[in-house]
Amino acid sequence: MTAAALQAKASTRATLASATRAEIAHALTEIGVPERELKMRASQLWHWVYHRGAREFSAMRNIARPVLEKLAEHYTLARPEIAAEQVSADGTRKWLLRMPPAHPFDKGAEIECVYIPESDRGTLCVSSQVGCTLNCSFCHTGTMPLVRNLTAAEIVGQVMVARDRLGDFPGGVAPTDGLTPKGEGVRAVSNIVFMGMGEPLYNFDAVRDAIAILTDGDGLSLSKRRVTVSTSGVVPEMARLGAECGTMLAVSLHATNNPLRDKLVPLNRKYPIEALIKACREYPGASDARRITFEYVMLKGVNDTPAEARALVRLLKGLPAKINLIPFNPWPGAAYECSDWETIERFSDIVFSAGYASPVRTPRGRDILAACGQLKSETEKLRARARLMLEESPAMGQE
Ligand code: SAH
Ligand code: SF4
Secondary structure, three states, X not given: OOHHHHHHHHHHOEEOOOOOHHHHHHHHHHOOOOHHHHHHHHHHHHHHHHHOOOOOHHHOOOOOHHHHHHHHHHEEOOOOEEEEEEEOOOOOEEEEEEOOOOOOOOOOOEEEEEEEEOOOOEEEEOOOEEOOOOOOOXXXXXXXXXXXXXXXXXXXXXXXXXXXXOOOOOOOOOOOOOOOOOOOOOOOOOEEEEOOOOOHHHOHHHHXXXXXXXXXXXXXXXXXXXXXXXEOOOHHHHHHHHXXXXXXXXXXXXXXXXXXXHHHOHHHHOXXXXXXXXXXXXXXXXXXXXXXXXXXXXXXXXXXXXXXHHHHHHHOOOOOEEEEEEEOOOOOOOOOOEOOHHHHHHHHHHXXXXXXXXOXXXXXXXXXXXXOOOOOOOHHXXXXXXXXXXXXXXXXXXX
């Protein structure tokens, strides 16, 4: 077989590096592993892929060679490709990841993924969609019209890439050009937030399947309390998130009255503040130990008065809540400015006096456009035609 033919064959092999348990069992059945061995082989493979971070089937020493050969013939352990990496002066890393093409004419979607090291934790901010259909007026991702949902494998692939790159699998080597958190037993990637590109609750099934892989105790082993899903307020899916995933919830509130929230977060016209707060009150598992985070972006002259701080406190009364004040991160062409520091402090003091922890989220990675709401990949440039088609059809998830 020629090199080109080999390459073409290789590119059609599916990766098992971010597969679900069911997909792994299916792959083993496909290559002829007998039913009686299936359970054992599947858990061996799972362990190698997710606990050890194996890059080659041949490394899986306790699996019989003929099985490994068959696996390598039909599958790979490929991760999304790092198309570009930027490291901020504060240690934040942003990766532009190219997903393997889904079919011969697909160039492969590009998404961004951000790693934020702190002294006691390392947070990976993952994307759930390519772009976002929701057009929040202060968000860069919202200006990116081309959207498709990421698959569960593409979501998990982001974590695999980060663990590889940060030397977070056994035997891995941490990069020397950036920071990683310190401390006994602290993993480089200890927390996951679904705060990258996209609205996770408009891609519920893939997000749920990805979370099951991320939190599986025999594999990547992230605690559900260290996984946070942020939503702009897709009310009908919130109860399912609590019941089926059991992760922490963050809600992008940003305004305390409907006319303003309608402008900032247009989804509010469909699910207004009252419905959103009700869904939060009913969120399964919320308690003082598992508070809901309310994100509030500080926009100069728009939502930052002391009266609005007091309205916020009234709105959240009785809810187990944390309030996260996010200084607005500018991006080219944005119509907003970030509130002054004194204004943010005054706002934060009012919220704090009412008994809420109200950390002001220090902007991280602003110099590389990696901060909240600054993510936007170039995928749209590659596919002007697809974008036009999308613009002409009703937006996904906004039926
Ligand atoms: N779509 C989801 C998750 C991704 S956005 C959501 O909206 O919740 C992650 C957070 O960044 C959200 O709270 C979002 O409102 C906020 N954000 C968006 N653009 C921002 C900007 N330019 N500056 C600061 N925060 C921003
Ligand atoms: Fe989408 Fe969230 Fe940005 Fe709104 S803030 S456009 S929901 S990514």
